[in-house]
Amino acid sequence: MQQSLDPLARKLGAFVTLGERETKALEALQGPRTLIAAGKEIVYEGQQQHAAYVVADGWACSYKELQDGARQVIDIQIPGDFLGLRSFLLRRSDQSFTTLTDVVVTKIATDRLVDTFHAVPRLAVALLWAASRDEAMVVEHLVSVGRRDAVARTVHFLLELGAKLKLVGHGSATEFPCPLSQSVLADALGITSIHLNRVLRQLRESELLIFRDGWVTFLDRERLAALTGFDYSYLDLETTALR
Amino acid sequence: MQQSLDPLARKLGAFVTLGERETKALEALQGPRTLIAAGKEIVYEGQQQHAAYVVADGWACSYKELQDGARQVIDIQIPGDFLGLRSFLLRRSDQSFTTLTDVVVTKIATDRLVDTFHAVPRLAVALLWAASRDEAMVVEHLVSVGRRDAVARTVHFLLELGAKLKLVGHGSATEFPCPLSQSVLADALGITSIHLNRVLRQLRESELLIFRDGWVTFLDRERLAALTGFDYSYLDLETTALR
Known part of the structure; x- marks a missing residue:
């Protein structure tokens, strides 16, 4: 088990042993920590070109709203989880994300994904694993x-x-x-x-x-x-x- | 739209423009075409170290069986879909896969994933996109x-x-x-x-x-x-x- 304090590194470390190289690349992919208050919508369904984040602290959830107003909560995001990365890859978000508590996030530098995967391909496998889980x-x-x-x-x-x-x-x-x-x-x-x-x-x-x-x-x-x-x-x- | 005849290349090509380099790497990741008859279980729930495939032709489905014998079909695999790649990454399959028609598959050389992502990082992004979809x-x-x-x-x-x-x-x-x-x-x-x-x-x-x-x-x-x-x-x- 990875002893790093960063929850994402800790989670990925359960699958791939992350060396200094991978840990640094993972840090470099993320921007500064930002606080988002509880009850804020971060990404809405249908949104294009939105940002993708990693949750550093706090809880959020993803959901879909139907024509008749019914809501299906898809998943709960906790520290170490991606928030909107999948939606980013799909270009138009297929679900909405809202904070349930105050949440600290870091923004993912999605434009650096290809370069990062070239430099540290183990990180690509780790991210595929996280997506699979x-x-x-x-x-x-x-x-x-x-x-x-x-x-x-x-x-x-x-x-x-x-x-x-x-x-x-x-x-x-x-x-x-x-x-x-x-x-x-x-x-x-x-x-x-x-x-x-x-x-x-x-x-x-x-x-x-x-x-x-x-x-x-x-x-x-x-x-x-x-x-x-x-x-x-x-x-x-x-x-x-x-x- | 990619004009290749390979359904996986065609599908990924809808997201990432695949050049000769990527197309060749994608081919090199796959073994020879193998026929599996209709009604065969390919991967069973709980199985470890099973292979992962790409469907070249035919239909399969993934499902989970519950304690009481009820079955939930999770997804249908058609040409161009991965079959068991997610389960492979999770090491122990969380679902079963069975063929619905005669199916032609190619086996994925999962041991070459890291090297391939280093050589053609765009392919890693394309696979993350496919997993997202x-x-x-x-x-x-x-x-x-x-x-x-x-x-x-x-x-x-x-x-x-x-x-x-x-x-x-x-x-x-x-x-x-x-x-x-x-x-x-x-x-x-x-x-x-x-x-x-x-x-x-x-x-x-x-x-x-x-x-x-x-x-x-x-x-x-x-x-x-x-x-x-x-x-x-x-x-x-x-x-x-x-x-």
Whole structure:
């Protein structure tokens, strides 16, 4: 595991051993740290030529709004995650991004990607890995919404979030800080806030997990994982692959 | 638009202008063409160190099976699509892949990725773009299953498939060959085969689209696109971005 303090370097380091060369190139790709207040829209659906960022601190989410006003939250961005890089590559953003807390970001110098990949090709493989892992999470959300009941999909989502946070040094195996409102969580799970409330009460009464005052606590991780068929391997947290 | 006959080069060429250097590097990354019969499992969920391929001809699909035996089809692979590259990068496949027709594939020399990215960094950007577009499609499936009714999600899926096929030179703006069985299509849409049958009848009777004898015909693309809020821009089929 990479001992760097930068959450992105730490995350990529779980896949590719990053030497001084790669770490410096990764730093050089990013601009200065900028603060964005909570509740700001950073990129909107359909926007062209927008910037792409790395989240250094705080939480954001990506979502799509439908013609009838319904909203599907696609993903949650935490420290070490890209924000809008995929949308940048697609030139026109296919989703919107909004901050959920105050967020510190660095802007990616997208015009230097080709040069950087030439100089440090391992970084290109690491970024492909990160994109693959992000897609694996969207796939899990698809499977959840398509085939898991409300309890199983809530549990799956929170176990995944806990594992993602732990990788970048936030929270522990049994609890993590979670500033998500119930309405954002419900829109991610594709259920109503009232239904979510009932699910969370049921999980609390079964002594499985508690989500209260901005913290999620797993009371019985084994039973939780069994309940939803959670398999940590898709998060690919095992030993570094490319040395 | 790239005039090469290779569907992957043609697809990537929609994003990055590929010169002789890039085209040759792309060829060198791929092994000889191999035929795989219809109905074969190519990669299974949980498999480690499996190969990654490019589909040269034919159709395949990726899916996940749940504990209770339910199946969610994640995506359909057609000529020019990667098959298992994302899973390879994640080391342990997070999904299974099976052929739907006889399929011709080429194996990717994944051990040469780093060297190739050093030599032709534009190819790395093109592959990141392709991964981004694939993820955009999974996002659309998530939105469909989470927030669109059965008619809208069926229409959305078939419009997307038509656009993807057209990009690699199969089908036209109004019709395309579609070897998907109703059970695979139903598992992709997260509805039952009986329900799908009813939806397809309704679409036919409304003179919107026909899916019969292995062909999909759009009778009124404008009404179809309006019905489901279909926005071609997420498929990123506009002019080449990186010249």
